[in-house]
Amino acid sequence: MAGKELAALLGRETIKGEVMTDEALSKHTSLRIGGPVAAMVFPEDPVSLKNLLSAAAEDDIPVFVIGAGTNLLVTDERIDGIAVSLEAFDRLSVTEEAEDDVTVFAGAGLQLWRLVNFAKEKGYSGIEALAGIPGSLGGAVFMNAGSFGVEIKDVLVSITVMNRYGKIAPLAAGNLRFSYRRSNLPEGMVILGASIRLKKSDPSEVEAKVNECLRKKRLTQPLGEASAGCVFKNPEGENAGRLIDLAGCKGMRAGGAEVSGMHANYFINKGNATCKDFIELMDRVREKVKEKSGITLEPEIKIIGKNLN
Ligand SMILES: Cc1cc2nc3c(=O)[nH]c(=O)nc-3n(C[C@H](O)[C@H](O)[C@H](O)COP(=O)(O)OP(=O)(O)OC[C@H]3O[C@@H](n4cnc5c(N)ncnc54)[C@H](O)[C@@H]3O)c2cc1C
Known part of the structure; x- marks a missing residue:
């Protein structure tokens, strides 16, 4: 260029x-x-x-x-x-209210924790389990982010997208073929925002669930260190962290990248890690897990390369 x-x-x-x-x-x-x-x-x-x-x-x-x-x-x-x-696209508003539920529109740039907090304060139930997942709403939809058995797709009604020529269109959540950490969003589409449906509930119950999810996350995940969350997807019926731990990889290091001792599917930048270090560590862990359990791990993190692929 x-x-x-x-x-x-x-x-x-x-x-x-x-x-x-x-x-x-x-x-x-x-x-x-x-x-x-x-x-x-x-x-x-x-x-x-x-x-x-x-x-x-x-x-x-x-x-x-x-x-x-x-x-x-x-x-x-x-x-x-x-x-x-899309940091500036951070609108958050209730667009429809029924007796038992509400529809909320959130801009793609809104931080997910803001949405979770809003729901908590209003007593809207459905996304308590997403508490503690960092990132934006657009990223959460693109990745179909989830935790404790709940995924963003479970509450999604529709998204608004813009294609690479600037055309805006709504897409019903049902047409997106969401799967584990995947939205199958057509190539080149930018998510502008999403409508989600939440159940009206008791604010203290919603708050208790949010707090419980946050407590569990703090106990099991190295939240204070530089990571990108889980590196590999959980294989069907298995847990990637458990497989990495079983293969003896906790604490394994490549340059400045290290497999967390707290949660083996989190790799930490100890201060000066490069992308090259991180990929080397991913390759070594994948090999060890394959040797030990016969399972090939698939990356969950998105790798952005020089050629944007
Ligand atoms: C400490 C920690 C804990 C985590 N825990 C969890 C967890 O429990 N569960 C979970 O699912 N994930 C978890 N993650 C991973 C991550 O937080 C989620 O995947 C999150 O939803 C990503 O959002 P983001 O805005 O950071 O997206 P980014 O990382 O910036 O992008 C991810 C992908 O989404 C695309 N994208 C982002 N916004 C848009 C948009 N508006 N339109 C089109 N494409 C877009 C990007 O191009 C990229 O391909 C964790 C990460 C960390 C660091």
Whole structure:
């Protein structure tokens, strides 16, 4: 991609919002890993996002959406493209109220904990188990985030998406074929927001459930350290953390990346880990688990490579 093309695109007055050039993505991921991206853009509104996406499509400039970066492993090499953050898309409102339930619309950039807190304060039940999952609502929908047997798909009514030419459309949750940590969102779609349905309940009961989920997470997960959550998906009927532990990998290290001693499916950046270290550790753990249990682990984290694949 020519620098001139990118500068012309970013200079357009029709794209409102902050622009950072050669921004280190390590500053935007919970793992604190990631090299520079040619540009990171924070569109202020849907029109600016539309203008950005359509101009990038016209000029063949690769674009990817970054949520809160809590499930990402980003390459150390420079990414010749645009990272888009929807931080400004953080609306939260009740759009429909029935006797027993409410429908809430939340923007993709809203932090999931804000939605969980809102539901807790109002006494709306359904997403208590998602308490403690970091990240944005857009990321949670894209990843079909879940915990304690509840996934975001369970409460989702529909999402609003924008395609790479800026066209906005609603998509019913039923058409998305959600599966374990997957939304099957069509390629190039950006989630703008989601409608979710929650049951009216007793605020103290909702609060008790939220607190219980948070308590369990604090006991079992290294929440204070730099990680991207679970590295591998749980194989059908198995638990990836248990398999990694059984294979003797707790504490295993590659450069600055280490398998957590607290939860074996969490790999920690001990301070100076690179993407290369992290991938080496993933490969070694996968090999050990295969040797010990015959099971091949699949990554849960999203790997963002130089070529954005
Ligand atoms: C300490 C810790 C604990 C965690 N615990 C859990 C857990 O219990 N359960 C769980 O499921 N996950 C867990 N995770 C993983 C992670 O928090 C979730 O997957 C989260 O939903 C990711 O959201 P994000 O905004 O950070 O997405 P990102 O990591 O920024 O992005 C993830 C993917 O979503 C895409 N994406 C993000 N926003 C949009 C959008 N608006 N439109 C289109 N695509 C988009 C990105 O392109 C990327 O492919 C944990 C992570 C950490 C660090």
